Amino acid sequence: MQKFLQHNIVQDYLRTPSAIISSIVLVSIIFCAIFAGLITNQNPFDPMQLDLMDSQLPPVWLEEGDGRFILGTDEQGRDVLAALFYGSRLSLLVGLASVLLSCFIGIGLGLAAGFFRGMTDVIVTRLADLQMTIPGLLVALMLAGVIKSQMSMEMQETVMIYVVILAIGFSDWPKYARVTRSAVMIESQEDYVLAARAMGASPWYILFKHVLPNVMRSNIVIATVGLGIAIMLEATLSFLGAGVPVSTPSLGTLIRTGANFLFAGEWWVVLFPGLMLILTVFSINILGDWLRDAMNPKLD
Amino acid sequence: MLQVKDVSIRFESRRGNVLAASKVSLNVERGEILGLVGESGAGKSTIGNAVMGLLESGGSVTNGEIIFEGQNLLNLDKEGMRAMRGKRISMIMQDPMTALNPVKNIADQMTESIAYNLGLNAKEALAEAISWLKKMDIPNPEERIYHYPHEFSGGQRQRIVIALALCGKPDLVIADEPTTALDVSVQAQILKLIRKLVAETNIGIILVTHNMGVVAEVTDRVAIMRYGELVEIGPTAKILTAPETDYAKMLIASVPPGDTKLHRLPVPEADGTLPPAQAAVHRDFDESDVILEARNLSITYNPGGGFFSKGEPVRALQDLSFKVPRGGSMGLVGESGSGKSTCARGIIGLTPTSGGQVYFNGQEISAMSEKQRRPLRPAMQMIFQDPYSSLNKRMSILDVIAEPIRFYGLANNATEIEHRVVELLERVGLNGDALKRFPHQFSGGQRQRIAVARTLASKPELIICDEPTSALDVSVQAAVLNLIKDLQDEYKLSLLFISHDLPVVRQMCDDIIVLKQGQLVEMDHTDRIFDNPQADYTKELIELMPHMDDFKTA
Numbered sequence: 001m002q003k004f005l006q007h008n009i010v011q012d013y014l015r016t017p018s019a020i021i022s023s024i025v026l027v028s029i030i031f032c033a034i035f036a037g038l039i040t041n042q043n044p045f046d047p048m049q050l051d052l053m054d055s056q057l058p059p060v061w062l063e064e065g066d067g068r069f070i071l072g073t074d075e076q077g078r079d080v081l082a083a084l085f086y087g088s089r090l091s092l093l094v095g096l097a098s099v100l101l102s103c104f105i106g107i108g109l110g111l112a113a114g115f116f117r118g119m120t121d122v123i124v125t126r127l128a129d130l131q132m133t134i135p136g137l138l139v140a141l142m143l144a145g146v147i148k149s150q151m152s153m154e155m156q157e158t159v160m161i162y163v164v165i166l167a168i169g170f171s172d173w174p175k176y177a178r179v180t181r182s183a184v185m186i187e188s189q190e191d192y193v194l195a196a197r198a199m200g201a202s203p204w205y206i207l208f209k210h211v212l213p214n215v216m217r218s219n220i221v222i223a224t225v226g227l228g229i230a231i232m233l234e235a236t237l238s239f240l241g242a243g244v245p246v247s248t249p250s251l252g253t254l255i256r257t258g259a260n261f262l263f264a265g266e267w268w269v270v271l272f273p274g275l276m277l278i279l280t281v282f283s284i285n286i287l288g289d290w291l292r293d294a295m296n297p298k299l300d
Numbered sequence: 301m302l303q304v305k306d307v308s309i310r311f312e313s314r315r316g317n318v319l320a321a322s323k324v325s326l327n328v329e330r331g332e333i334l335g336l337v338g339e340s341g342a343g344k345s346t347i348g349n350a351v352m353g354l355l356e357s358g359g360s361v362t363n364g365e366i367i368f369e370g371q372n373l374l375n376l377d378k379e380g381m382r383a384m385r386g387k388r389i390s391m392i393m394q395d396p397m398t399a400l401n402p403v404k405n406i407a408d409q410m411t412e413s414i415a416y417n418l419g420l421n422a423k424e425a426l427a428e429a430i431s432w433l434k435k436m437d438i439p440n441p442e443e444r445i446y447h448y449p450h451e452f453s454g455g456q457r458q459r460i461v462i463a464l465a466l467c468g469k470p471d472l473v474i475a476d477e478p479t480t481a482l483d484v485s486v487q488a489q490i491l492k493l494i495r496k497l498v499a500e501t502n503i504g505i506i507l508v509t510h511n512m513g514v515v516a517e518v519t520d521r522v523a524i525m526r527y528g529e530l531v532e533i534g535p536t537a538k539i540l541t542a543p544e545t546d547y548a549k550m551l552i553a554s555v556p557p558g559d560t561k562l563h564r565l566p567v568p569e570a571d572g573t574l575p576p577a578q579a580a581v582h583r584d585f586d587e588s589d590v591i592l593e594a595r596n597l598s599i600t601y602n603p604g605g606g607f608f609s610k611g612e613p614v615r616a617l618q619d620l621s622f623k624v625p626r627g628g629s630m631g632l633v634g635e636s637g638s639g640k641s642t643c644a645r646g647i648i649g650l651t652p653t654s655g656g657q658v659y660f661n662g663q664e665i666s667a668m669s670e671k672q673r674r675p676l677r678p679a680m681q682m683i684f685q686d687p688y689s690s691l692n693k694r695m696s697i698l699d700v701i702a703e704p705i706r707f708y709g710l711a712n713n714a715t716e717i718e719h720r721v722v723e724l725l726e727r728v729g730l731n732g733d734a735l736k737r738f739p740h741q742f743s744g745g746q747r748q749r750i751a752v753a754r755t756l757a758s759k760p761e762l763i764i765c766d767e768p769t770s771a772l773d774v775s776v777q778a779a780v781l782n783l784i785k786d787l788q789d790e791y792k793l794s795l796l797f798i799s800h801d802l803p804v805v806r807q808m809c810d811d812i813i814v815l816k817q818g819q820l821v822e823m824d825h826t827d828r829i830f831d832n833p834q835a836d837y838t839k840e841l842i843e844l845m846p847h848m849d850d851f852k853t854a
Binding site: 210 | 674
């Protein structure tokens with residue numbers, strides 16, 4: 001414990017209020033998302049638990065507010081707060097999964113390109129360039145369109161979430177590939193790689209034992225920022241109707257459905273999911289920003 | 301002319317505050333070169349930067365005054381300080397490769413500064429710039445001035461950097477390690493040039509350096525710094541021959557002498573006393589018991605042609621033959637580009653050889669596949685130049701040193717490995733506490749000891765040392781060189797020792813090979829090379845190495 005507290009990054013963390021605050025916010029959001037079933041008194045997506053009598057209630061601090069629904073309800077009597085937690089769960093899940101997918105593809109290709117150079121490098125770099133010319137949003141929209149037209153509603157419900165993860169994951173890998181490729185090229189020049197070669201080590205041994213651990217740091221930093229971007233992208237897709245289905249909504253879906261009631265005066269149905277999205281992405285970005293500074297090897 | 305009085309400098313960063321200089325006082329007069337020496341972290345560059353008003357961000361002068369011609373520079377505002385820089389005080393940077401703007405030609409860079417500082421028009425400024433290049437012995441200056449920095453050699457670039465620093469006719473110049481990035485022959489020219497300019501223009505120079513040889517060569521007075529404090533200041537001859545403080549004594553004793561071979565370099569005992577230097581005893585070998593032999597070894601590079609073009613092959617090493625007897629040490633000496641590192645890499649198999657043979661313990665290894673070579677690998681190991689780069693920063697010291705043991709399968713279980721690693725750490729002067737720590741928690745010297753322990757882990761017979769101490773401070777260098785010598789005696793190791801530093805090679809090697817542009821110049825016993833060199837190039841190299849002997853014998 002003593003050692004952990006003396007670690008540079010921990011020390012730095014304890015001195016950076018913005019990092020502390022944003023991580024507390026993020027941890028609370030994640031906590032609420034994971035334990036949504038336990039801390040809310042309603043599963044908003046189980047039609048059996050909804051009561052139309054409770055519909056269109058404003059937040060509790062307004063005149064007609066109801067103590068059971070702190071942030072009010074929508075036109076089906078759904079608790080906005082509960083929907084928020086369930087929605088964040090899905091947003092975070094999709095974001096995390098797609099970032100892991102991008103990392104996996106990007107780091108793998110980046111390692112190969114940086115280490116083996118030559119043709120491998122040319123192919124990977126060109127692929128990345130090509131990928132960068134196609135906006136992720138368009139790819140996802142197209143994929144979603146094709147799948148929607150080919151599948152029944154039931155199938156869509158289970159498949160769409162994976163489609164979104166794949167679409168976002170595949171659109172973001174070039175970032176990781178580029179960073180990894182250049183980091184590998186720099187690390188390969190270091191004498192410790194020469195020392196391993198002089199020992200008689202094979203390229204695979206050097207790649208996984210020596211080079212990979214040294215390029216993870218920069219990838220962790222961009223993955224943090226990438227998580228914010230992925231969550232935003234998912235929200236955009238869902239808002240446009242190409243994301244996860246309404247029956248298992250994410251924050252984006254909630255905003256989309258809520259937007260219909262905005263001009264009917266029920267602002268709370270759309271405002272709170274919007275704020276939640278902003279809060280989540282904002283704290284992730286601040287945390288990512290801090291990580292970038294704290295993990296800067298030059299400051300070691 | 302310049303007085304630095306009780307100056308303290310503090311750096312604030314997100315990792316806490318550091319006092320980079322505390323109560324430093326020194327002065328420089330016109331026509332004088334003051335050497336500011338110290339090991340890394342001594343705060344010598346910080347003082348230079350503070351005088352220029354160019355402290356890195358987070359740094360501030362917390363105490364004292366810097367008085368230049370009666371004016372306290374610390375009281376000047378940004379505008380006033382800018383008027384000082386270039387015109388009155390200027391700076392020569394360490395690295396000539398980055399000190400010039402690569403997208404502007406020399407004429408642009410020089411006339412800009414001249415026109416601004418001397419208030420001349422473009423035409424006059426150009427004439428002035430050309431005359432400076434002439435002074436700097438740049439051939440054909442009228443034409444060369446329109447060339448870009450990459451079209452000049454390293455030495456020429458450093459001369460241009462000097463011209464740029466001097467063309468505003470400053471009164472004081474701060475030269476921060478002006479020759480560190482250069483070869484000895486170029487270094488000698490630059491130092492001569494600086495000396496000449498001081499005599500001609502009566503300016504004052506602060507020469508920041510870690511190299512005692514440079515100090516001996518050109519400075520009038522020396523200030524020695526350590527941990528941000530001034531240790532000793534006085535005339536060069538006095539400091540070098542009769543230093544008063546223990547640190548100065550130690551620092552000067554640590555410099556490997558170029559004129560004699562010592563048994564061990566003097567390194568202070570635990571109580572701080574310096575042992576007297578002892579002359580080396582002559583070591584005898586059975587010359588017929590050869591551990592490493594190269595026959596007509598040639599290495600040709602193809603410097604990565606692009607996708608559409610083929611590169612011109614570079615002949616990095618041509619027809620080199622030599623033998624290293626068991627227990628002996630062979631030095632490979634030369635300037636940059638001489639092929640000495642290439643030779644080492646070719647022998648250990650990091651670079652493919654293109655001609656000739658290498659024999660290790662009588663077996664030809666140059667023609668072997670990696671698989672055939674594997675059983676021989678543990679017996680031949682290499683120590684790299686830069687201990688900051690040769691240890692994987694993500695691995696604990698245990699893993700670093702255990703790597704060859706695990707890789708070659710030299711131990712049966714984890715306890716045995718740990719036991720062996722602790723033993724190795726203790727052998728190189730560290731203790732078992734280091735096991736769980738990481739490279740960045742150690743100093744350069746300690747890291748190099750760890751690197752030495754790693755090479756010893758596989759019980760080698762031959763160690764190739766590629767400039768093992770050139771990244772280290774001089775006192776640390778002395779300790780590491782002694783360690784290598786001790787280990788050589790203890791384990792009967794043979795060494796192939798590569799260095800550009802002639803005095804170091806003299807201390808370490810029985811025989812020396814002098815290389816120039818990939819070709820053999822001379823090969824002989826160490827003492828004969830130094831005392832009676834045959835080839836002109838060897839003579840020149842020995843002549844040019846900065847001498848401290850002039851003072852020592854005086």
